[in-house]
Amino acid sequence: MPRLPRLNLIDIPQHIVQVGHNNLPCFFDEEDYQFYLDSLRNAADQYRVDVHAYVLLPNLIQIIATPRVPDGISSMMQSLGRRYVQFVNHRYRRSGTLWAGRYKSSLIDSDSYLLTCYRYVESRPIYLGLVESMSEYPWSSFRHHANIEQSNVIKDHRLYLVLGKTPQARAEAYQELFRYRFDRRLLEYIAETIKLGQVLGGDVFKDKIEQISNQRVRPLKRGRPKKNTKIKVENAAVEAESEPDTKSVNLEAGA
Structure with missing residues (x-):
């Protein structure tokens, strides 16, 4: 099934994924991870994008973010990609591409799926067996949302803020969301929307996006x-x- 045209609509969160070329590593030590996060913060500020959640894995990155200006996310990702590739190529005396083409993204129905996508992104290190506890992984936004340490990359979404009146109350309510395992079908649904660039949401939300963007967001049915x-x-x-x-x-x- 072909990917749908990429949509960049202001004030609507997106789930962003970028994978290493041939699934090869993109990060090689702590300095690489930190440089990427610093660059992400700078690019997000420059292009007016609110980053809500993220995870940096050895061979890929995932980000949940909301653009506040047209083409904010595409501009941010282009700038971030160029800067980080130049850094890696210079540091390791290499050349050529680092990423497997352009990033993939899908729009998120925030009221229905935003915090679910937070969980999906921040739980990747557990599912990949990199750590036994999410709080042990330093390169995701979980430690920020769990009130372990504050991240200067994150701008909290209103749906996270309404979880509690204080940072500790929000952290406790947020961690409660992780008590239950993901439904396998939900995991597959989120992964599929990213793979095909589809909208993550119900029919009402998709109708809204089609009206705003004036283009189809539902895939055509197969066959004659x-x-x-x-x-x-x-x-x-x-x-x-x-x-x-x-x-x-x-x-x-x-x-």
Whole structure:
């Protein structure tokens, strides 16, 4: 199934994924991770993007962010990609590409899926077996949301802020979300929306996005379009009336 055109709509969160070329590592030591985060903060400030959650893994990055100006995220990712690739190539005396093409993204229905996407992103180190506890992984936003240490990259979304009146109350409510394992079908659904660039949300949200963007966000159905059965039955009936000697007409055969 082909990817849909990428949408960059202001004030609507996006789930962003960028993978290393041939799934090879993009980060090699702590200095690389820190340089990427510093560059992310600078690019987000420059292009007016609010970063809400992130995880940096050895061979990929995932970010949840909301653009506040048109093309904010695409500009941020282009600037960030160039800066980080130059840094890595210079530091390790290498050349060529680092990423597997352009980043992938999907719009998020924030009221239904935003905090779920936080969990999806921040739990990656656990699912990959990199750590036993999310609080042990230093290169994700979980430690910020769990009130372990503050991140200067993160700008909290309103849905996180309403979890509690104080930072500790919000952290406790947020960590409660991780008590239950992800439903496998939900994991697959989120992964599929990113892979194909689809909108993560229900029909009402998709209708809203189609109205705002003036373009289709739902994938076309596969296969040839079905013929109109009702028309074919009516045609068969007309043919039967024009042949009065025919005792019976198999209308289903024409359907």
